[in-house]
Amino acid sequence: MGMRSLISLSNPSLTRKELRYVRKALKTGWLTQFGSDVTKMESSIRDFYQSRFNTNIQATSTSNGTTALHLALLSLEVGPGDEVVIPGFCYVAVANSVLYCGATPVIVDVDEFTWNIDVDKITAALSSRTKVVIAVDNYGRETELNKLRELLPSHIAIIQDSAESFPSDRKDMNSNFADLITVSLYANKIVTAGEGGAIVGKPNLIEKINKLKNQSQDPKRKFSHDEIGYNYRITNLQGAVFNAQWNRKAELLRARRRVFTSYQRELNNNGIAYSMNVGKDDSPWLMTIRLQNPNQDMQTITKLMMNSGIDTRPGFTAFSKMPYIAKKSKIGDLLVNSESLSQTLISLPTYPSLSNRQISDIVQALSEALQVD
DSSP, rough: OOOOSOBOOOOOOHHHHHHHHHHHHHHHHHSTTTTTHHHHHHHHHHHHHHHHHHHEEEEEEESSHHHEEEEEEHTTTOTOEEEEEEEEOTHHHHHHHHTTTEEEEEEEOTTTTOBBGGGTHHHOOOOEEEEEEEEEEGGGGOOHHHHHHHOOOOTSEEEETTTTSSSOOTTTOOOSOOOOOEOOOOOOOOSOOOOEEEEEHHHHHHHHHHHBBBTHHHBBTOOBBOOOOOOOOOOHHHHHHHHHHHHHHHHHHHHHHHHHHHHHHHHHHHTOOOEEEETTTTTOSSEEEESSSSSOOOOHHHHHHHHHOOOOOOOOOGGOOOOHTTTEEEEOOOOOHHHHHHEEEOOOOOOOOHHHHHHHHHHHHHHHHHTTT
8 A cells, every 4th residue: 555655653743832932932042951941841840740649859851861761870879780670671771771870780571461560570680789670661551660669678769761651640550659750851752842851759869960960060169070970951942842842731642642542443443453551541652552463573564564654663672682781681581571572562653643544544554564474
């Protein structure tokens, strides 16, 4: 089935509001992180989590979701000799951020149904060197932190990587707040700043992070530095884009939920056997399905889809299949689910302006691709 123009995997939803907010930010003359739009952005994110968890927390912005993870680990003083438990299946930034610190990733398999770290397998992976567990909200499904916190000794910190679930508001899922939550505002996320990220957590940790991300400069004395620091700051223009998007948050979520519902209807109508890890209360980030017994490997399917003018993605590669990560990690058990998901997931175009007709064409093309021997 041929298509005249490419349907991309993701398109940001930008309106006159974003343009107006950016113009206003430009007129202030503040382009750096010290502008009022960054302050407003950080306040909005803090208030969102504070109202959800009813606890005293702070938020700070970062240059992206990866630097958010790195700073979170640094604030918990993770370094050489320490171990950090991570899922065997998630975006590569998670493993990289542990390696940046010189620490050892301890890789645990994910759950077959949630696609998140298998909480029941974490206890066996703990050692006297375990400092942190990173719980990743894969494809928008929040990790069950209540259960995780109960199983972990109190001295082991939890970082919740909400890059793919923000701004999730599943009050039924977690009453426990992770020590730190990291956020990504990349262009394909539900709410974007183009690039950018944030960290939410206990005030003492956020205070440390604010110093680290600004070259570890003494807040009271310019050009005075007492440890290695990082330039992990966001710009005021990115803050302005975020603030416009945040103003439209309900609209953006509504539009993506429509896209998810339309996909499910079309998939069912076409008789495609699939499963999902997200339900109606989870974040509608990227429409990702697990295909039951596809005829070809996922790389072939994504190529056939591209030939039909549709941009798709296979699932993340399991860390056990990335030699540079595997050889520096501890893998305590077989990563059966992680490796299986890598081979059976496909992400379909997802963005607010995607029409029901386009979704019908995408699912039709997928159905045809699955029938190619």
